[in-house]
Amino acid sequence: MIKITHAAGHALVTPGKQSPDGYKEWQVTSEIVKLVMRELETYEGVAQKRIDNPTGKSDIPLNKRCELVNGWSTNVHIDYHLNAYGSGWNNAGGTEIYTYTTKPREAAALAEKIQTNLVKALGFHNRGVKAADFQMVRETEMTAILIEFAFMTNQNEAMKMRTPEYQKRAAKAVVNGLVSQYGLKKKPAVSSTDDVVYRVQVGAFSDIDNAKSLVEDLKAKGYPAIMV
Known part of the structure; x- marks a missing residue:
């Protein structure tokens, strides 16, 4: 059994965290979380939990999120985000994934697999796998990664990521990376x-x-x- 937690970054009510036209980061990442969890339900031996507020009406503090993840004895935690540069539309863009600064081996391997799938699925610039001192990868006691799918200040990327098609592509890429890393197997098909x-x-x-x-x-x- 593998236990996976998911969190859409921030919330609908979080100040900022939006495209220049006011479209919230959470509106995209929440949909991707739901799609990933739905797809993972079709695999054997997977338990999962969403630890942000699924309504988006409150932004659970990061220390509380870490407590929830650690308290559930999670094996893998994934944080879902959109990147930003400045406050207006610009050309900064691409996909990147973060692990903690110590670059834990399993987290780095998982990040590389998901990054490869995301770049192929979304077609955005490959910004690579990086390391940073983000709280959600620092204070969680398991394999943890933080995904920046695209830039919400890049109009081309932002508009694509709002579509169900690109959200499905992103979710499938995340699942494919998990399947590759952990050898997940599909549940037997139910006979019709x-x-x-x-x-x-x-x-x-x-x-x-x-x-x-x-x-x-x-x-x-x-x-x-x-x-x-």
């Missing part, structure tokens, strides 16, 4: 009953004439009856 035919026996006779009579009676009523 759409093509199953059920047969009902309505009588058993020692006299063949009685059997034939019932078959004819059923056919007369529209049932495709047979005698065996």
Whole structure:
């Protein structure tokens, strides 16, 4: 069993943390979190929890988020963000992922796998895997990464990341990285009953004439009856 926690960065009510036109970072990252969690539900041996406020109506402090993650004995934590440069539209752009400054081996390996998938899926500039002293990768006691999918101050990237198509691409890239890193296996497919035919026996006779009579009676009523 692997335990994974997810957190969309900030919240709807967090000051700033938005594109120049007012579109909030959380509006994008929350959708990606939901898509990732939904996809991971189709894999065996995965327990997961979202530790930000899923309504976006309050911004849970970082120290509290770390407490929630550590208290659940999480194996992997992923923080979901959009980057920014300045307050107006500009050309700074690309995708990058952060680990802690000590560059823990497992976190770095996971980050590289997800980064490779994200760059391929989104098509934005590859800014690479980096290390930083961010609280969510410093004070969490497990493999932890912080993803910056794109720049919300880059109009091209921001508009793309608002679309369901790019959110799905981002989520799939995250899941693919996790699958590759931890060897996750899909749950067995549930058999569909759409093509199953059920047969009902309505009588058993020692006299063949009685059997034939019932078959004819059923056919007369529209049932495709047979005698065996």
